[in-house]
Amino acid sequence: MDRLKEHCGVVGVIGTPKAxxxxxxxxxxxxxxxxxxxxxxxxxxxxxxxxxAQGLVADIFNDAILDxxxxxxxxxxxxxxxxxxxxxxxxxxxxxxxxRGEVAxxxxxxxxxxxxxxxxLEEAGAVFQSTTDSEIILQLIARSRKRSAEAIxxxxxxxxxxxxxxxxxxxxxxxxxxDPWGFRPLCYGTIPGGGHIVASESCALxxxxxxxxxxxxxxxxxxxxxxxxxxxxxxxxxxxxxLCIFEYVYFSRPDSIVAGHSVDQVRRALGRQLxxxxxxxxxxxxxxxxxxxxAALGFAEKSGIPFxxxxxxxxxxxRTFIHPTQEMREDRVRIKFNPVRSLIEGKRLVIVDDSIVRxxxxxxxxxxxxxxxxxxxxxRLSSPPIISPCYYGIDTPDRSQLIAANHSIEEIxxxxxxxxxxxxxxxxxxxxxxxxxxxxxxxxxxxYPVAFPxxxxxxxxxxxxxxxxxxxx
Numbered sequence: 001m002d003r004l005k006e007h008c009g010v011v012g013v014i015g016t017p018k019a020x021x022x023x024x025x026x027x028x029x030x031x032x033x034x035x036x037x038x039x040x041x042x043x044x045x046x047x048x049x050x051x052x053a054q055g056l057v058a059d060i061f062n063d064a065i066l067d068x069x070x071x072x073x074x075x076x077x078x079x080x081x082x083x084x085x086x087x088x089x090x091x092x093x094x095x096x097x098x099x100r101g102e103v104a105x106x107x108x109x110x111x112x113x114x115x116x117x118x119x120x121l122e123e124a125g126a127v128f129q130s131t132t133d134s135e136i137i138l139q140l141i142a143r144s145r146k147r148s149a150e151a152i153x154x155x156x157x158x159x160x161x162x163x164x165x166x167x168x169x170x171x172x173x174x175x176x177x178x179d180p181w182g183f184r185p186l187c188y189g190t191i192p193g194g195g196h197i198v199a200s201e202s203c204a205l206x207x208x209x210x211x212x213x214x215x216x217x218x219x220x221x222x223x224x225x226x227x228x229x230x231x232x233x234x235x236x237x238x239x240x241x242x243l244c245i246f247e248y249v250y251f252s253r254p255d256s257i258v259a260g261h262s263v264d265q266v267r268r269a270l271g272r273q274l275x276x277x278x279x280x281x282x283x284x285x286x287x288x289x290x291x292x293x294x295a296a297l298g299f300a301e302k303s304g305i306p307f308x309x310x311x312x313x314x315x316x317x318x319r320t321f322i323h324p325t326q327e328m329r330e331d332r333v334r335i336k337f338n339p340v341r342s343l344i345e346g347k348r349l350v351i352v353d354d355s356i357v358r359x360x361x362x363x364x365x366x367x368x369x370x371x372x373x374x375x376x377x378x379x380r381l382s383s384p385p386i387i388s389p390c391y392y393g394i395d396t397p398d399r400s401q402l403i404a405a406n407h408s409i410e411e412i413x414x415x416x417x418x419x420x421x422x423x424x425x426x427x428x429x430x431x432x433x434x435x436x437x438x439x440x441x442x443x444x445x446x447x448y449p450v451a452f453p454x455x456x457x458x459x460x461x462x463x464x465x466x467x468x469x470x471x472x473x
């Protein structure tokens with residue numbers, strides 16, 4: 001209900017004269033990853049052309065604009081700001097002139113050593129046009145004196161600490177890049193009739209009719225050229241796998257495949273485990289649509305309680321909880337959800353949601369259900385309590401605003417006005433997620449896999465491997 005601010009979606013296309021149009025379609029499929037701004041940069045053999053603006057994909061592009069983005073290489077980006085101001089200068093793709101010509105970049109993630117690198121670059125004469133950390137990556141690439149793509153990226157990416165899944169375009173090549181920890185997903189596929197596509201999620205491949213080949217692995221760079229050739233390069237250093245667990249819990253679309261696994265099926269498993277850990281006698285299970293639908297179905301399956309569509313979502317106002325300000329999120333709660341009174345009145349309800357951040361908007365939705373005549377409201381969350389901010393690509397508030405960092409489970413239930421509350425345990429979340437992948441769950445544990453300035457202030461947070469706080473604690 002009260003969700004994390006969202007991060008970004010990236011796409012890259014090569015090998016088709018309709019590259020910008022395919023990127024445009026892919027951005028529609030990735031709209032859930034950012035609604036603040038969108039852009040496309042396209043290369044032909046001579047030059048780069050770009051168009052970007054603040055707002056939704058549907059409001060930014062039209063046929064005339066897409067016709068002007070000629071070329072067989074294109075990258076696109078949907079933005080939700082995690083660093084930098086909300087302004088057009090920070091909307092991507094970013095374009096710079098390098099030693100090998102112009103280069104364009106679209107970035108999903110956050111760097112944690114931005115100030116250090118920016119200071120070094122400014123002392124070397126770099127002039128920045130934006131306040132986003134993505135421009136630091138672009139500057140490092142553009143300033144490299146190396147000749148091959150592999151050598152350029154080995155040099156440019158070496159100083160970076162944090163999360164970066166990148167689509168980078170030059171006049172001749174498309175690069176798909178994933179950081180050594182693999183915080184954010186990135187996959188690639190083949191386009192009918194020739195060509196390749198890279199994207200944050202496989203749902204972006206589906207919309208253009210592409211065939212998913214595989215996930216780009218952590219620390220891997222895929223280099224595509226106009227001949228259709230693809231070569232893989234590994235960064236000459238490695239780190240332990242730290243895929244953001246929230247990709248499965250909330251961020252990714254349920255029809256996507258992440259790390260080789262169906263997001264829908266993982267969320268159903270989370271819901272089944274939630275029902276096992278926090279059973280309750282009730283008349284109906286309801287989801288907070290849409291990201292919690294799969295988990296609610298899993299809860300209903302395990303518990304035997306009927307699943308009902310008790311909350312109807314208005315799909316024409318955008319994704320409520322990735323709006324930049326709390327006031328905007330709260331205003332839209334009132335028009336985004338409407339209760340089905342006949343399914344709610346006099347009923348004992350299990351309301352399944354993926355997470356609670358501040359609790360403000362959650363409280364408004366609970367009030368709505370009471371007013372619709374609910375007899376009992378049992379809130380169940382398919383993730384543990386969020387006790388720490390994220391520094392790897394999600395604009396969470398500081399700890400003072402995180403409800404679970406400052407209140408006990410019992411206090412949270414009272415503040416939200418629910419009959420009972422139950423969070424999935426950290427152990428239950430990890431065991432219900434695909435095995436063989438290491439996860440970052442710092443927002444639940446306070447254990448940050450990549451150090452950053454000020455980390456010492458989180459020393460009192462539970463560390464990974466310690467029992468997570470749950471409704472039974």
